[in-house]
Structure formats: structure tokens, C-alpha cells
Amino acid sequence: MASSSMTGVCADELQCIVCFELYEEPITLPCGHSFCKVCIEQHWESREEATVCDCPNCREVFPIKPKCQKNVALAKLVEKRKLVPGVNVEKMKLVPGVNVEKTKLVPGANEEKMKLTSVVNVEERRCTEHGKPIQLYCKDDESLMCVMCLVGQHKNHEVVPVELVHDEFKGVLNAKCPELSKSKQHLESQLHQLKREVEQTQHSGKGTVDRMEEKRLALYQYVDKSVDLMKSRVIKRQNKKLFLLQKQMDKVKEQLNSLHETNSTLKAALQDLETISFLQGYKDVIKRLESVSHFQTLKMAQPTVLDFSKEEKNLGSLIELHEIFLKNIMKPVELQLSELDQSSLRRLYGRTPSLDPNSAHPLIKISRDLRTATRTRTDNHHPEHPDRFDYYVQVLSSDCFSSGRHYWEVDVRSSSRWGIGICLNSMGRKGGGIECGLGGNPESWCLLKYENKYSTWHNDQGTLLSVPGDPELFGFLLDCEEGEFTCFGDSRVLHVFRGNFLVPVKPAIGVYDDDDGHSVRFCSF
Known part of the structure; x- marks a missing residue:
């Protein structure tokens, strides 16, 4: 803490809380707080309500503009302070942190840090609007400010000393x-x-x-x-x-x-x-x-x-x-996808599809991160939408692919009856016909688990698969240019669909469990 044996007072006690410099013609308000005469006059003039006068420190409002009289004792102390040998008045600035009404210092704040310090680059620490030292931070606007800014655009904002923030x-x-x-x-x-x-x-x-x-x-x-x-x-x-x-x-x-x-x-x-x-x-x-x-x-x-x-x-x-x-x-050499393991596919082509709430069946609840589709017994009261499934308990992704390679994985450990695949956006949504079920029409391709058996479906034609064990994670690779949709289980290629995938297709999920709480989730990469 800066002090002087000649004056017997701390340097910060002789500085105006508005300009953070030694008092110039100090005056004292009825509340007991002192300011430079010019500083308090400018503060009152900057108020939106010109007839209201308050204290910049304690915020006490004076119905009638106080008569500003010079504080003679304080002025004498300032003069003595200026005469102290070795004191560089220009470098004596307050470190951010003052006790102003709206700032409300956080309990336990270290007041020792809210004192004078030497500032290496004064201009960089001053408010560009008022030219005053920056000692406050507005959390609402996430910006640095000076005390003068409190009466401007930051009025009624949550403001704290920069030391605390x-x-x-x-x-x-x-x-x-x-x-x-x-x-x-x-x-x-x-x-x-x-x-x-x-x-x-x-x-x-x-x-x-x-x-x-x-x-x-x-x-x-x-x-x-x-x-x-x-x-x-x-x-x-x-x-x-x-x-x-x-x-x-x-x-x-x-x-x-x-x-x-x-x-x-x-x-x-x-x-x-x-x-x-x-x-x-x-x-x-x-x-x-x-x-x-x-x-x-x-x-x-x-x-x-x-x-x-x-x-x-x-x-x-x-x-x-x-x-x-x-x-x-002599044909062009191209790396075969079968030579890549699933970790390589994740790194090269990994995607994390998002579920489209507007397509979800009323008995499907979508998680907040748009990754998980959960089966419920009761209607989730989704608003009416032309894209919504009303018979099959299915939901589509909002992502759409028509070029390149895309790989995603699906966690099925919380479901025993499910369908996962891709479909054209034009696939039917209303009614119980095969045109609305994944794999039951020419517009969709689906890997299905039902009654502990795995099969693939397209255009209502199914193929029974031999899948060792009971994988909890399945991978899917869409190669639009090659026209291939590959299904992986435990790092094994289970089936390869072939079709025209240069038209936009969407990842799709069906949760066919009868019980409440079963879910299927897109894995995050």
C-alpha cells in the first residue's frame, strides 16, 4: 500500500474515484464522499435525468443538487503529497476494483489488490470513450469499462472489478x-x-x-x-x-x-x-x-x-x-475400403448425424443433443408436421448426403428391436403401408434386428444374416459415388447394399421395442 510519512495518509486516499488521479479542487458531498469538482459536475451532466444528482460511490440520490464546497483540508493534503520527493504522480493509478453500488464487490474480495500500482502502459489500460482507467468488467456485454461507463450503456448491468473476473x-x-x-x-x-x-x-x-x-x-x-x-x-x-x-x-x-x-x-x-x-x-x-x-x-x-x-x-x-x-x-490404383478398419473410417469419414424432431413418431422422444431416440408408452405431443411418421415408430436424421463418403455409428445396447438404415426424403410417412416402413420400399435400405435375428431389407426383400454374438455398436458407411451402403458389426462387414446414392439420402432409425425406455443413439465423433 502506497503511503507517505510526511502526509500520514495512503496515496489512494488522496485520489478521486472517478478520474483516479490526485484531487483537483476536491469537494465533499453530504454523504461524505469526495471528488474532483470537475469530475462530479461531468458525472451529473452525463445522467439521463439531468435533475437527479447522486453519489458515484454510494449511489445516494440528492433530491436537490448539493452545493459543492471545496474541502480545504483534503486540498492541503493533496498539495503536501505532490511535494513528497520521488513520487511520480502520473504513474499512480488505481488497480481495477472499486466499491460502487451496482458493482457490489464479491464477499471476501481482497481489498489490498484494489490499490495504487505502477502502470507500464497507461494508454492501453484506459477507456477509449472516457479516457479513464479500466477497472471494471461488464458480464452482460463481456467488455472492459471504466467507472464513467456505469452511467452509460452499462447502466443496470452486472459489473464486477476486473481483478475478480x-x-x-x-x-x-x-x-x-x-x-x-x-x-x-x-x-x-x-x-x-x-x-x-x-x-x-x-x-x-x-x-x-x-x-x-x-x-x-x-x-x-x-x-x-x-x-x-x-x-x-x-x-x-x-x-x-x-x-x-x-x-x-x-x-x-x-x-x-x-x-x-x-x-x-x-x-x-x-x-x-x-x-x-x-x-x-x-x-x-x-x-x-x-x-x-x-x-x-x-x-x-x-x-x-x-x-x-x-x-x-x-x-x-x-x-x-x-x-x-x-x-x-493397369487400372487406376484405389485403396479398398475393406482394407480400412473402423477407427480409420472414423478418422477419415466420421459423421455424427442429428435427429430431426419434425419426423419423429409421437412415441419417440428426442434427446436435447438430438442424438438419442427413446421409445415411450405415452404420446409426446409432437406438433403436426407433414414429415412426421404416424404409424411406424421411426425418425430420420436432419442430415442429407448425396456425394462423398460418410461413416457413422449407432449404439443399440438399450434396444432389442430396431431398424437402422438410410432412405430418400420422399419415402412415405403416413399410414401403415410398406411404403412407410424402413426397407419395405424401393426408397429405403435397412439393417433390422427383430426376435434376436438380423436381416437386411430393401424394396420389401429380406436377407437373413449370420451375426456372431450380439454387437452393441454398428457402423454404416455410405459411398455415394460408388453407390454402396456398407453395414459393419464388430468390425466385420455384414452386408453391402448397392443403389443410386447420388440422390439425397438421410440416415434413419426405427425403435420397434414395445416397452418404455428403450433407445437407439447416434455416436458422437
């Missing part, structure tokens, strides 16, 4: 620290997990590339072996036929030589004129002629050419197979 707001921020730290730790854990997944992906990719290089060599060897085998088969068939043809040629040559010899013998016999000699050789000639006579009756088959089309076709099929394979692997 400073401690209050610091408490609010301190309370946020554990939550922020927890979120930071959670995100750091996610980042660590993603980095580890990056390393695993890089490692798995490198291993796959190395193995592919090995398979390339094996493929080369396989192709070489296949071609060599086919060539070997062709040569073997060719050589076999050539061997047989050569045997036939040798046989024909042998017969031809025999014919030449027989012909020579025949000519020699015909030229033999001696009777006895001719008759002695006649029988031999006849036998030789008979032995070669059948050569003339042999018929040669038409020449045949070996057919190697089968071998060529086999190799052609191998080439065609590789062409088809090459076309497939």
Missing part, C-alpha cells in the same frame, strides 16, 4: 487444462498409432515388392519352360513322322530295286532263244513276277501335314491370360 476466468481456464491435456494425450496416442501403421505399411509394401521380384523371375522361368516344352513336343512329333516317312521311303526303294531286278530277269528270259534253257528258267521268272505284282496294287494315301495348332493355341491362351491380367493391374 480475472481470477474467475483463470479458474475457468485452469478447469479446461485437464480436459485439454487428456485430448492432447489422446491425439498423441492416435498420432503414434498412425506412425506405427505407416511403418507397418511401408514394411509390408517393401516385402511385397521384393516377393514380386522373386515371382517375376519364377514367371520368366515358367514362361521359358512352357515355350520349351511346347517346342519339344513339336520337334518330337515332327521327328517321329519323319522317321516313319523315311522307313516308308526305304521300303519303297527296296521294292523298286526288286522290280528293277525282276524286270531285268524278264527281259533276259525273253531274249533267251534256246528252248530248253528258256523252259528251265521259266518257273523262276513267273515266281518273281508274282512276288512283285502286288506292288502295283498299293495305293498311296494323300500326303498329310502335321497339325501344331493345339500347341500354338495353348501358348496363345497363356498370352491372352497375361493380357487380361495386365489390363486389370
